Amino acid sequence: MNGIMLGLLSVPFPARSVILNPAVDTSGTYLGGIGAWASYGGYLPDTTYAWSVRIGGLLDILRVRDITLCIYGANELVAGPESKIRFQPLALYWEEGALLSHGGRGFIAQVGFTHRCKHDIDRDERTLIFSSVHAGVIRKPFYTRAHKYVLWLDDPTGRITGLTWSWEAGIRLRASWGWGPYLCADVKLDGYPWATYADTRAETGVFVRGAGATLMLFLEYERLHDPGIYRPVDDPVVFQIGLRATDGRRIF
Amino acid sequence: MVWAFMLSMPSPARGIAINPLACAADDGWLRASGIWANASWYPWDRELSFSIKMGGFLELIRGNGKSAAIVASSEVISSSPGGLISFHPLAVRWEEGILITGPAESAFWQTGFLHSCKHDVDTLRRILVGTRLLGGILGEHAQGFACLYLYRTDYPEAREGRLLWSLGARASWASGEVFATGGIVLFAYKDGLGLDALGRTGGFTRGQGASFAGFLEYERAHDSGLYGKPKAKGHFGIGLGSWAKGVIF
Numbered sequence: 001m002n003g004i005m006l007g008l009l010s011v012p013f014p015a016r017s018v019i020l021n022p023a024v025d026t027s028g029t030y031l032g033g034i035g036a037w038a039s040y041g042g043y044l045p046d047t048t049y050a051w052s053v054r055i056g057g058l059l060d061i062l063r064v065r066d067i068t069l070c071i072y073g074a075n076e077l078v079a080g081p082e083s084k085i086r087f088q089p090l091a092l093y094w095e096e097g098a099l100l101s102h103g104g105r106g107f108i109a110q111v112g113f114t115h116r117c118k119h120d121i122d123r124d125e126r127t128l129i130f131s132s133v134h135a136g137v138i139r140k141p142f143y144t145r146a147h148k149y150v151l152w153l154d155d156p157t158g159r160i161t162g163l164t165w166s167w168e169a170g171i172r173l174r175a176s177w178g179w180g181p182y183l184c185a186d187v188k189l190d191g192y193p194w195a196t197y198a199d200t201r202a203e204t205g206v207f208v209r210g211a212g213a214t215l216m217l218f219l220e221y222e223r224l225h226d227p228g229i230y231r232p233v234d235d236p237v238v239f240q241i242g243l244r245a246t247d248g249r250r251i252f
Numbered sequence: 253m254v255w256a257f258m259l260s261m262p263s264p265a266r267g268i269a270i271n272p273l274a275c276a277a278d279d280g281w282l283r284a285s286g287i288w289a290n291a292s293w294y295p296w297d298r299e300l301s302f303s304i305k306m307g308g309f310l311e312l313i314r315g316n317g318k319s320a321a322i323v324a325s326s327e328v329i330s331s332s333p334g335g336l337i338s339f340h341p342l343a344v345r346w347e348e349g350i351l352i353t354g355p356a357e358s359a360f361w362q363t364g365f366l367h368s369c370k371h372d373v374d375t376l377r378r379i380l381v382g383t384r385l386l387g388g389i390l391g392e393h394a395q396g397f398a399c400l401y402l403y404r405t406d407y408p409e410a411r412e413g414r415l416l417w418s419l420g421a422r423a424s425w426a427s428g429e430v431f432a433t434g435g436i437v438l439f440a441y442k443d444g445l446g447l448d449a450l451g452r453t454g455g456f457t458r459g460q461g462a463s464f465a466g467f468l469e470y471e472r473a474h475d476s477g478l479y480g481k482p483k484a485k486g487h488f489g490i491g492l493g494s495w496a497k498g499v500i501f
Contacts, residue, residue, distance in 0.1 A: 075326065
């Protein structure tokens with residue numbers, strides 16, 4: 001593993017399906033590079049959700065020896081099956097943050113802050129803010145990260161204002177060839193004063209790596225305790241099949 | 253060097269030019285990709301607080317000097333002031349499509365298909381959808397584009413006259429680490445015309461893999477789509493932007 005990796009893998013964080021590597025070995029010390037990803041996936045079956053689009057990127061601000069400062073942003077649009085072009089946007093998740101990473105080959109330690117929110121599209125169902133400071137480590141192919149939440153809003157249910165901490169962990173297995181199969185698995189625990197809830201995610205598929213980008217055909221399983229799209233806790237279990245593109249260097 | 257053009261107003265990618273062929277690569281699949289992001293604050297505006305735009309492209313295939321890429325962009329616009337953290341999203345705009353680019357002597361031609369939409373956040377006022385074919389020329393200091401609209405939706409029918417076509421032109425200038433750009437887009441409806449404009453000036457710096465800019469801007473939209481009825485909107489802003497070096501300008 002070259003450079004420093006950033007794990008943003010959780011549910012319902014919009015960047016949960018990728019690992020960011022803000023400082024590959026060719027990075028400069030100042031504005032060393034930009035990385036990006038985008039995915040489109042359709043849900044099976046699509047009785048509640050039709051599809052989602054996830055997109056995001058990072059910008060290396062500064063790298064001094066083994067320490068990298070980057071800023072990043074991501075969003076996810078979830079749509080329902082209504083409308084004649086199957087485009088009925090339901091909700092939009094955003095997250096933006098800054099991350100300080102330290103490490104080199106094999107082991108990376110990270111601290112950062114991420115602001116997250118969820119809003120409705122063309123309706124007024126539920127608005128969320130859940131921002132955290134976090135710290136974690138990455139040792140390929142594993143990662144783990146702990147969050148302490150510092151800013152909340154949940155209009156009108158108020159439920160997420162009880163979210164105190166989260167802990168996430170996962171694994172990324174991918175062949176080093178130009179193409180082949182891959183496997184990902186993640187778990188996230190959300191701690192409330194009255195209970196702890198678990199979200200889980202697993203993904204498999206085939207990747208093709210080009211000189212300037214990587215494409216992945218994926219099948220994803222997710223169980224989300226409270227995606228925040230509706231006021232009641234709907235605890236959905238969903239499968240998604242889709243296509244993801246990354247720049248192939250900083251994000252994979 | 254600063255390139256910019258407006259695909260259309262209010263496209264979230266206004267002020268951005270994408271040229272996959274600016275990335276030197278052999279023919280083949282997945283040869284180039286890149287992203288850009290932009291944040292503008294409107295301290296002198298009573299209605300809007302800021303907007304954040306981001307987008308990118310992925311070149312699918314390159315051959316015989318031509319490139320085919322998919323593009324996508326989004327913009328979130330926040331009203332002022334409001335919310336727990338002065339972040340009260342008002343609306344979002346999305347755009348996605350395909351661009352075909354090829355050389356044209358010292359410049360490049362570009363044609364493609366773009367689908368755009370605007371939606372409200374946490375409420376419902378007006379939904380806009382527009383799908384268009386485009387064609388134009390990308391030069392280092394000047395760009396021009398024409399768009400033909402194939403499909404459009406305006407819910408709940410705020411404007412009676414349908415959008416038919418648009419013409420856009422833009423010029424840019426840069427010296428050292430200072431730049432200035434300006435452009436206009438003329439929109440033709442079945443019942444009249446509309447004119448949008450964008451001007452931007454500031455400074456920029458380049459790193460090894462990215463460029464970063466700070467700027468002052470003025471933009472005017474003949475129909476921003478942000479409100480229940482068509483309404484012209486003009487405002488000054490202060491912005492920061494970053495983009496992948498070389499392929500996004």
